[in-house]
Amino acid sequence: xxxxxxxxxxxxxxxxxxxxxxxxxxxxxxxxxxxxxxxxxxxxxxxxxxxxxxxxxxxxxxxxxxxxxxxxxxxxxxxxxxxxxxxxxxxxxxxxxxxxxxxxxxxxxxxxxxxxxxxxxxxxxxxxxxxxxxxxxxxxxxxxxxxxxxxxxxxxxxxxxxxxxxxxxxxxxxxxxxxxxxxxx
Numbered sequence: 621x622x623x624x625x626x627x628x629x630x631x632x633x634x635x636x637x638x639x640x641x642x643x644x645x646x647x648x649x650x651x652x653x654x655x656x657x658x659x660x661x662x663x664x665x666x667x668x669x670x671x672x673x674x675x676x677x678x679x680x681x682x683x684x685x686x687x688x689x690x691x692x693x694x695x696x697x698x699x700x701x702x703x704x705x706x707x708x709x710x711x712x713x714x715x716x717x718x719x720x721x722x723x724x725x726x727x728x729x730x731x732x733x734x735x736x737x738x739x740x741x742x743x744x745x746x747x748x749x750x751x752x753x754x755x756x757x758x759x760x761x762x763x764x765x766x767x768x769x770x771x772x773x774x775x776x777x778x779x780x781x782x783x784x785x786x787x788x789x790x791x792x793x794x795x796x797x798x799x800x801x802x803x804x805x
Contacts, residue, residue, distance in 0.1 A: 621792045622752035624661055627759050628674040629653040629785035636704050640697035640728070640760070645673050653785055654681030660787050660804065661754050668692065668745070669756040679756040691741040694758035698728025721774040735764040746792055762788065769797055
């Protein structure tokens with residue numbers, strides 16, 4: 621199965637803010653972004669999207685009826701949502717950095733939980749009959765998926781850059797995968 625993995629374009633949020641699952645829109649125009657992305661996708665491809673506005677607004681421009689799936693939402697940062705990163709309690713932030721896979725911010729979820737739900741979505745998608753699909757989702761979701769697929773240790777995850785508005789293509793086989801490209805614009 622060919623997967624075209626799309627990170628939403630830049631959101632309308634000030635730099636330095638932890639926004640995770642907060643439902644915020646885009647800094648730019650969804651139609652303009654979708655027109656650019658459409659040229660990078662096969663015609664008629666099924667589109668799946670996170671329910672959050674910054675993804676859904678683009679997906680709705682790519683397809684008349686994108687499939688919305690809550691398993692594609694960004695990590696829930698709980699009490700850290702919409703706070704400046706530099707205002708988060710240092711001990712809690714350091715605990716997260718020390719165990720980025722398993723630590724959950726207060727009232728939030730761990731990256732392991734996000735990975736589990738993302739993989740469950742992909743397993744279900746792969747079990748279907750579509751030879752290809754486009755998935756509009758978030759940087760955190762894509763980062764944990766690529767880290768999992770490429771066996772990148774959690775301490776190195778921050779080095780995996782998934783750019784806003786970029787498309788990455790992965791071919792999933794029954795027992796293997798091939799990354800065809802990453803961050804294409």
